[in-house]
Amino acid sequence: MARWGMVIDLDRCTGCQACVVACQVENNVPPAGPVDAARGRAISWLRLVPMQSTGPRGTRPALQLVPLPCQHCGRPPCTRVCPVRATQKDEEGFVAQIYPRCIGCRYCTTACPYTVRDFNWRRPEWAAPLERSLSPDVSVRPRGVVEKCTFCHHRLQLARDRARAEGRPLQDEEYVPACVQTCPALAMSFGDLDDPRSEVARLGRSQRAFRLLEELGTEPNVIYLAKGEWGA
Amino acid sequence: MPELERQDERLFAPIARAGRGFWLLAVVAGGLGLAGLAAWLVQLRRGLAVTGLNVPVYWGLYITHFVFFIGISHAGTLISAILRLSRAEWRRPITRAAEVITVLVLFFGMGCVLLDLGRPDRAAFVLLHANFRSPLLWDVASVTTYLTASTLYLYLPLIPDIALLRDRFPGRRWLYGPLSLRWTGTPRQHRILERAISVMAIVVIPIAVSVHTVVSWVFAMTVQPMWHSTIFGPYFVVGAIFSGIAAIILAMAVVRRAYRLEAYLKPVHFNNLGLLLLVMSLLWFYFTFAEFLTTWYGGDPSHLAVFVSKTEGRFALSFWTMVIACFVIPVALLASRRTRATVWGTVVASISVEVGMWLERFLIVVPSLSVPRLPMTAAPYAPSWVEWSLFAAFVALFVFLYAIFTKLFPIVSIWEVREGRERSVAEVSRRVESYLPAEERAP
Amino acid sequence: MGGAAGTGLRALFASAESPIAPPRGPEREVLSVCDLCSGGCGVRVRMVGDRAVRLDGNPLHPVSGGRLCPRGQAALQALYHPDRPPGPLRRSGPRGALASFQRATWDEALDAIAGRLAELRRAGRPEAVVLVTGGGGAGLGPRVARRFLSAYGSPNDVALHRGDEAAAIALALTQGVRAVPALDLASADYVLSLGSALLEASSAPVHATRAFGEFRRGRPGRRGKLVHVEPRLSITAASADEWIAVRPGTEGVFALGVAAAILAEGLHARSFVAERVLGLEEERDAAGRMRPGLRAVLERRYRLEEVEAETGVPGDVILRVAREFSSAGASLAVGPRKGPLLPGRTSDHLAAGVLNALAGVVDAPGGVLVADEPPLPAWPAPPQTVSAAWRERPRLDGAGAAHPLLASDPERLADAIREGAPYRAEALLLLEADPAFASADPDAFAAALDTVPLVVSMGSLPDDTALLADWILPTSHFLERGDLHTTPPGVPYPVVSLARPALPRPVNDARAAAEVFFALARRVAPDLAAALPWRDVDALVRFEVDGLFAARRGAVMGTPFDEAFVRMMERAGWWAPGYRTAEELWTRAHAAGGWWDPFYDHGDFRRVLRTASGRLELRADLLEAAPAAEGAEGTLALLLFEPLPIAGGTGAELPFLQAILDPGHDAHWETWAELHPDTAARLGVAHEDWVRIESPRASIVARARVTSRVVADAVAVPVGLGRKGGGRWASGVGANPLRLVERARDPISGLPDLAATRVRVARVAAPGGRA
Ligand SMILES: Nc1nc2c(c(=O)[nH]1)N[C@H]1C(S)=C(S)[C@@H](COP(=O)(O)OP(=O)(O)OC[C@H]3O[C@@H](n4cnc5c(=O)[nH]c(N)nc54)[C@H](O)[C@@H]3O)O[C@H]1N2
Numbered sequence A: 001m002a003r004w005g006m007v008i009d010l011d012r013c014t015g016c017q018a019c020v021v022a023c024q025v026e027n028n029v030p031p032a033g034p035v036d037a038a039r040g041r042a043i044s045w046l047r048l049v050p051m052q053s054t055g056p057r058g059t060r061p062a063l064q065l066v067p068l069p070c071q072h073c074g075r076p077p078c079t080r081v082c083p084v085r086a087t088q089k090d091e092e093g094f095v096a097q098i099y100p101r102c103i104g105c106r107y108c109t110t111a112c113p114y115t116v117r118d119f120n121w122r123r124p125e126w127a128a129p130l131e132r133s134l135s136p137d138v139s140v141r142p143r144g145v146v147e148k149c150t151f152c153h154h155r156l157q158l159a160r161d162r163a164r165a166e167g168r169p170l171q172d173e174e175y176v177p178a179c180v181q182t183c184p185a186l187a188m189s190f191g192d193l194d195d196p197r198s199e200v201a202r203l204g205r206s207q208r209a210f211r212l213l214e215e216l217g218t219e220p221n222v223i224y225l226a227k228g229e230w231g232a
Numbered sequence B: 001m002p003e004l005e006r007q008d009e010r011l012f013a014p015i016a017r018a019g020r021g022f023w024l025l026a027v028v029a030g031g032l033g034l035a036g037l038a039a040w041l042v043q044l045r046r047g048l049a050v051t052g053l054n055v056p057v058y059w060g061l062y063i064t065h066f067v068f069f070i071g072i073s074h075a076g077t078l079i080s081a082i083l084r085l086s087r088a089e090w091r092r093p094i095t096r097a098a099e100v101i102t103v104l105v106l107f108f109g110m111g112c113v114l115l116d117l118g119r120p121d122r123a124a125f126v127l128l129h130a131n132f133r134s135p136l137l138w139d140v141a142s143v144t145t146y147l148t149a150s151t152l153y154l155y156l157p158l159i160p161d162i163a164l165l166r167d168r169f170p171g172r173r174w175l176y177g178p179l180s181l182r183w184t185g186t187p188r189q190h191r192i193l194e195r196a197i198s199v200m201a202i203v204v205i206p207i208a209v210s211v212h213t214v215v216s217w218v219f220a221m222t223v224q225p226m227w228h229s230t231i232f233g234p235y236f237v238v239g240a241i242f243s244g245i246a247a248i249i250l251a252m253a254v255v256r257r258a259y260r261l262e263a264y265l266k267p268v269h270f271n272n273l274g275l276l277l278l279v280m281s282l283l284w285f286y287f288t289f290a291e292f293l294t295t296w297y298g299g300d301p302s303h304l305a306v307f308v309s310k311t312e313g314r315f316a317l318s319f320w321t322m323v324i325a326c327f328v329i330p331v332a333l334l335a336s337r338r339t340r341a342t343v344w345g346t347v348v349a350s351i352s353v354e355v356g357m358w359l360e361r362f363l364i365v366v367p368s369l370s371v372p373r374l375p376m377t378a379a380p381y382a383p384s385w386v387e388w389s390l391f392a393a394f395v396a397l398f399v400f401l402y403a404i405f406t407k408l409f410p411i412v413s414i415w416e417v418r419e420g421r422e423r424s425v426a427e428v429s430r431r432v433e434s435y436l437p438a439e440e441r442a443p
Numbered sequence C: 001m002g003g004a005a006g007t008g009l010r011a012l013f014a015s016a017e018s019p020i021a022p023p024r025g026p027e028r029e030v031l032s033v034c035d036l037c038s039g040g041c042g043v044r045v046r047m048v049g050d051r052a053v054r055l056d057g058n059p060l061h062p063v064s065g066g067r068l069c070p071r072g073q074a075a076l077q078a079l080y081h082p083d084r085p086p087g088p089l090r091r092s093g094p095r096g097a098l099a100s101f102q103r104a105t106w107d108e109a110l111d112a113i114a115g116r117l118a119e120l121r122r123a124g125r126p127e128a129v130v131l132v133t134g135g136g137g138a139g140l141g142p143r144v145a146r147r148f149l150s151a152y153g154s155p156n157d158v159a160l161h162r163g164d165e166a167a168a169i170a171l172a173l174t175q176g177v178r179a180v181p182a183l184d185l186a187s188a189d190y191v192l193s194l195g196s197a198l199l200e201a202s203s204a205p206v207h208a209t210r211a212f213g214e215f216r217r218g219r220p221g222r223r224g225k226l227v228h229v230e231p232r233l234s235i236t237a238a239s240a241d242e243w244i245a246v247r248p249g250t251e252g253v254f255a256l257g258v259a260a261a262i263l264a265e266g267l268h269a270r271s272f273v274a275e276r277v278l279g280l281e282e283e284r285d286a287a288g289r290m291r292p293g294l295r296a297v298l299e300r301r302y303r304l305e306e307v308e309a310e311t312g313v314p315g316d317v318i319l320r321v322a323r324e325f326s327s328a329g330a331s332l333a334v335g336p337r338k339g340p341l342l343p344g345r346t347s348d349h350l351a352a353g354v355l356n357a358l359a360g361v362v363d364a365p366g367g368v369l370v371a372d373e374p375p376l377p378a379w380p381a382p383p384q385t386v387s388a389a390w391r392e393r394p395r396l397d398g399a400g401a402a403h404p405l406l407a408s409d410p411e412r413l414a415d416a417i418r419e420g421a422p423y424r425a426e427a428l429l430l431l432e433a434d435p436a437f438a439s440a441d442p443d444a445f446a447a448a449l450d451t452v453p454l455v456v457s458m459g460s461l462p463d464d465t466a467l468l469a470d471w472i473l474p475t476s477h478f479l480e481r482g483d484l485h486t487t488p489p490g491v492p493y494p495v496v497s498l499a500r501p502a503l504p505r506p507v508n509d510a511r512a513a514a515e516v517f518f519a520l521a522r523r524v525a526p527d528l529a530a531a532l533p534w535r536d537v538d539a540l541v542r543f544e545v546d547g548l549f550a551a552r553r554g555a556v557m558g559t560p561f562d563e564a565f566v567r568m569m570e571r572a573g574w575w576a577p578g579y580r581t582a583e584e585l586w587t588r589a590h591a592a593g594g595w596w597d598p599f600y601d602h603g604d605f606r607r608v609l610r611t612a613s614g615r616l617e618l619r620a621d622l623l624e625a626a627p628a629a630e631g632a633e634g635t636l637a638l639l640l641f642e643p644l645p646i647a648g649g650t651g652a653e654l655p656f657l658q659a660i661l662d663p664g665h666d667a668h669w670e671t672w673a674e675l676h677p678d679t680a681a682r683l684g685v686a687h688e689d690w691v692r693i694e695s696p697r698a699s700i701v702a703r704a705r706v707t708s709r710v711v712a713d714a715v716a717v718p719v720g721l722g723r724k725g726g727g728r729w730a731s732g733v734g735a736n737p738l739r740l741v742e743r744a745r746d747p748i749s750g751l752p753d754l755a756a757t758r759v760r761v762a763r764v765a766a767p768g769g770r771a
């Protein structure tokens, strides 16, 4: 059984945010207006987190932008606390969200140390005819439930269906999430972390590999590659 | 009417008729209740967007009030049980007033959780798809158990009084008849009742302790900064008892004044409860100090960020108000007998404690969420009118339901007072005697 | 009772679900070309029934490589924007408000406009018609419009600047080639960015970002280093290995300081400089005048201590950069283009050119390349009906007169229209152009429009300028039309991208701009129709592809393997096209996304050095320019920048883009002003306070962001918000700092100098009650 995971190379990433918009378009995320945005209610399954630090001499700051999807933790603090099992970890590494079951208690959102879960504070709206751009593959979430990055799980299902219809096994590269697909810097890769020959497994073995807030024991399936040195 | 029946006439008076005060309260509570209902309908229709909540402050007043109300519920049952088991004779006039608080306020505590749900229409899923690994489920289980036990614990000592009422108000037989369980006051009935009460008193203590421990675990089981703490269980229980005692004092003071029960609720009761409040204040301070010192000394950056937001950042005003209200004011008022033995002294201390404990609950829920581990713009949380109206409605309805209870049942346990008068005085003096060295009798 | 309550509750919660009808019908994929900026990315649209539900890069397309930028990803929001006009709109009320417009039919609109144009022509005043083109893409629309105008007989073909002019002029001055330099980032080892928005609003953002990924991690064992020099920690600076904070306006000084150090230490590419470069020492130019030598100028004016003092950068850093730059394989210096509206100073581009010349990376891998024009056929000459006298009429904007290298001068045009001199403008046709918002002097343009009797605005969403027009003609979104796009600026090889209409019919009653001009031509005069002899856009595309076939070079877009094969063959002098007929080219190019020629012949100096001397001329004479004047007491340097999502003055109309204006601040939906903590403290401004930014020309209000991402004594403000038009999401959001810019001209190119303005900043209460 595959363990799907993502590698994000911070040395390639330019902070362009194509991944952010790609995710919103792919997953029927409703656009928010200025008021909701100012109140921290704009839904975005993927954000760029600015980690600003003052330089070694304390004068020149550095800014590291970190694309932050759900980490699809191996030991997710979010699923444990859900009273109705509306968010669950499956054996392929996905931390899934079951919208029709979620009661909107937002316990998972407070328990996630990465703050990547969004809540539908109101009913999502699309000013006509914007709703015509919605994807048929992803359900539109109702008001009152929690949502988050799914690793574009529907794309796996579609790829599987296609492979099955054509009577052949699924190839790793057939399943690519929307953010990974669009990243112009090729900073994101996706695949089976348990397959030692996969691109992500290879990158994951890099000296530069690290995971966010690993000390919390969450065992994320998103691996970052730190910025390198010149020539390294 | 036999002599005995007339003896505690003052305790029957509120039941016999409702005064102007009651109707005034009904109007005010009804108004606030309707406003709350309107707010709730608005929230149901438009979603939690009508609150001040946001990302990352996913929880706010509703959860604060959940913790606050469940905390207050520790007043009644727990205190009463402890006093019963320790045979504190001064408890007799106050246990009922305390126990009612528990039962009523628990409903409002659970109501707060319901208010907080994005999809209250799916509340039943908690039972249908229960995940027992979730502390929220533990909460559901323990609060339900506590509510059941507390109701029973309130009801058992009510039975003899209901029988009195049944005989006294034939017009309300439909209510008192079935509830009195054919109580006639035979010695056998008394034996069974007292047995049951003692069993319940023992059972109810661990349940009560578990309830607020589990409430604390909702927070402590996560890895979030300044939530993930081992002392949260006892810290919450201490806080609960603390705010609970203050609530009893306030309820007693109101009842005493409204129904002219000065003969029953005496300064000594206020003095004794005030002493308890003083002890809890010291304990609360101890826990708070321990919690903040370890956080500060440990210096884990994500914890420290929350610490700083409380002590000198955005929440500093609330934080220091809390310290003054929960510690400085009550200790100042209650340390001296001169203020403690007065009704006003304990009442002022209790109001201060309730304000402080409300702030404490708020400061537990909100700051940890306001300073997430990974940097992101955290829009400040400001509760909306919907959240405040629902709080006002809950408080008003609680007071009103409490008043209705006093209109249906005696708020001071009549039979227990009488029992005290008739049996305990002698019993206690015998008990006290038994503690002492046998008196050398003159030959 | 319980049942009733249950029903009520159910009714309440029915309102939780959004009633959305999913698309129905068969799925298909259509190839098109994004034109939301000049990047020219080939895209692939996923259609379900008649709806477009997803846009991704076309993997075979050499520019996008299957990738897109956030604007491209948000393109469906532009397609289905709720404020696209239902059809042509005619103004019936006062100028300036959308409410003044009424629906008209295309026939009414075209008849009215063509009628007026025909009248002017009959009256012998064709020059009174002005065409202003803007927009990002290089599709057929503007080309047809230009042909229309020249056949009509007007010289007033004015293109709004799109940010590449300063670099292009610098290239023309030194290499004698009129082209936007293409920087081979992907093959470079060391890039010194002189305040450029290399990784933000470059002319081809996806192409540049892909190249950056390759530069950093695409070549095993060879990681490129990016050093960014700017007073502000931009998003590009954030990706850099090193951010060197210079004083405002001294990027060029820094570059010349580095050049001086390289020369002083003798680290320059000696053989290249000796063979191909003119002007290191004092020399006589083609006209026989003596020009100072670069070495002398650098020694005189850019000594280490002086550069240190002027830029605020420690001398050892300058020396280190000089040594790194001259020792690291292919080193490339990039001039200060900050976006389509901010070309940067020509002198700074020249300074970057000096470094590239010293590093010897001209027309070399990892260096400055010049793209070949795609071999498209010349359009048949128009019938000679336009009178010779008309040809003599001067342009209204006088472009080319004072500054020979300047092709258009929109700001001068605004003045000329207002002054009515040298003659009155009677009709203004704007194609995807919004000068009343996005130009160096938006207010002057808005005022100028008032004096023109007929203003026609063509665009897919009514912009600020459209609100001031008499007619709004809705043009199609790129997914609604077939098109042919030529090489995007900054891409080093010729590309011809082909687009098929994705939607079976436009969302509203919009038309392709090319079709609008075809229709106008037919209505104005037969000779105009003959100048555009194609039935429709399809016929024109076919004509172009036939010409492409005849050129006998290049290939249909393909996989990297195909690309390598074509390169190899062409290097060996072979051409293996994979198509035998023009028809086959047409079919296969449409199926792949277009045609290109991946072969680049490095070191073809006859092609890329076309100066009189045949060498790269350093033009030290132009570099002696005086240092930036000190600002008045209490003023701050105004640093403008263009966030990628709203670069070029468009993008704010899409909510997904408003939400991501600057990931470093998590800024969205408002204009902000970055102030250094020391400066903010001096001004008594706290983080998130509202401030008024005031220049002698105008003042705007913005939200302060107190940050060490900007140097002291400067205020950095993003361009792209503060629009009146642009639909519900753009209108009234933020403020337009271009209004602050003082009229100043770049002395070398004559372009507007947008970096010379100084402003005062003060705290104010929240604007309009919105806190
Ligand atoms: N994968 C891998 N693992 C190995 C080995 C291997 O070859 N490959 N080799 C093994 C061997 S042989 C060894 S010896 C160990 C070495 O393992 P470590 O002892 O962990 O060696 P270092 O990585 O050198 O880390 C030493 C730390 O000391 C810090 N340090 C440097 N100077 C000083 C100082 O003056 N004072 C103080 N207080 N700190 C200082 C450094 O910054 C660094 O953090 O690794 C073993 N592990």
Ligand code: SF4
Residues within 6 Å of the ligand: A069, A070, A071, A072, A073, A076, A077, A078, A079, A095, A111, A112, A113, A114, A115, A116, A117, A148, A218
């Ligand atoms: S990142 Fe957060 S939401 Fe995602 S699996 Fe981990 S804890 Fe859960």
Ligand code: SF4
Residues within 6 Å of the ligand: A081, A082, A083, A084, A085, A086, A087, A101, A102, A103, A104, A105, A106, A107, A108, A109, A145, A146
């Ligand atoms: S919000 Fe939904 S998913 Fe999250 S814990 Fe509550 S029920 Fe579970």
Ligand code: SF4
Residues within 6 Å of the ligand: A022, A023, A024, A026, A027, A045, A046, A069, A070, A148, A149, A150, A151, A152, A153, A177, A178, A179, A180
């Ligand atoms: S994997 Fe899919 S759902 Fe997750 S961030 Fe990327 S695009 Fe969004």
Ligand code: SF4
Residues within 6 Å of the ligand: A008, A012, A013, A014, A015, A016, A017, A018, A019, A020, A067, A182, A183, A184, A185, A186, A187, A188
């Ligand atoms: S698309 Fe790629 S380069 Fe752009 S922000 Fe996302 S990860 Fe970084």
Ligand code: SF4
Residues within 6 Å of the ligand: C034, C035, C036, C037, C038, C039, C040, C041, C068, C069, C070, C071, C072, C073, C204, C205, C206, C207
């Ligand atoms: S770079 Fe330009 S052309 Fe390419 S996707 Fe982005 S906006 Fe479209």
